[in-house]
Amino acid sequence: MEISQRYAYNQLDGGEKLLYERLCGELMRLSGEIELTCGEETLLRVLRAVIRDFPEMFWFEGKVALSENSFGQTVLCPQYIMDNMRQINSCREIIAARMNEIVFPENSSDYEKALAAALWLCENVQYSPGTALSGQNILSVFIDKKSVCKGIAKAYQYILGSQGILCTLKEGSLDGKALHIWNGLQIDKEFYNVDITMGFTPFRDYWREASESFEESGFFCVSDETLSFSRILFEDSFICPRDYDRKAAK
Structure with missing residues (x-):
């Protein structure tokens, strides 16, 4: 099923949908550190939407570590339960x-x-x-x-x-x-x-x-x-x- 057809995705606004798509791509690639410009509250809300929509993403159950880099960006580090493609x-x-x-x-x-x-x-x-x-x-x-x-x-x-x-x-x-x-x-x-x-x-x-x-x-x-x-x-x-x-x- 295409992203545009998924339920939680369609509950988001335009900017949140772009973040959702970015997170999907990064998580599918098993990215270790994801640098983002959004706030923590928005990030976690969109991340919950991704998890709700993607049962096939079985290697990630939503656990993350958050930090801030020297540029003031939020850095998301997913904690995968499986990290070998x-x-x-x-x-x-x-x-x-x-x-x-x-x-x-x-x-x-x-x-x-x-x-x-x-x-x-x-x-x-x-x-x-x-x-x-x-x-x-x-x-x-x-x-x-x-x-x-x-x-x-x-x-x-x-x-x-x-x-x-x-x-x-x-x-x-x-x-x-x-x-x-x-x-x-x-x-x-x-x-x-x-x-x-x-x-x-x-x-x-x-x-x-x-x-x-x-x-x-x-x-x-x-x-x-x-x-x-x-x-x-x-x-x-x-x-x-x-x-x-x-x-x-x-």
Whole structure:
């Protein structure tokens, strides 16, 4: 998916978009020191947008060191979790092979693709709280096959992005306690919530008595109101006003 199509990018103003594009290029090249003329607040806001939009940038999770040079410029030093391009490309090849395992129905709609990707993740990845430190990126899903909510949500975002479907990350508090990450996606110009984590074994008790399938669980293509019983949504412009109407779509 092109940068211009990504969600967080389009929430920025013109100058911030230029900074976003610069940061993307530098991070893709594994740059060690990035000299910038913007303020720290703007820099960190734009950096968060890049991280939110690029699940495929698995070698960088947002940790940086900031300093100021003799010219008064802000110097950003990314702390990569992987800084060897050969190793990165090897991981990319494994991810591509795993992506090829996902079967999308012929001539399927965006809704059907979103459901197929969700079910593949639930069937092929294990939710593992023990991976909380290593499960924050897509490597945990496609290589380790064990992850937590953030890694799962990023993998889902990456899969849908490969199909041209706008998908982003949403953040809130689950049951008023733990930090939780899920997805917002766009289908037929409408925004919906999808919480793949709730399709994994430890969480199915949330919906199993009311529904036999994840599709009808109350966690797939639903509104913010539908999800409000289980979480508090942090402030976000990605508002999902209604549930997907499956009956009307058939």
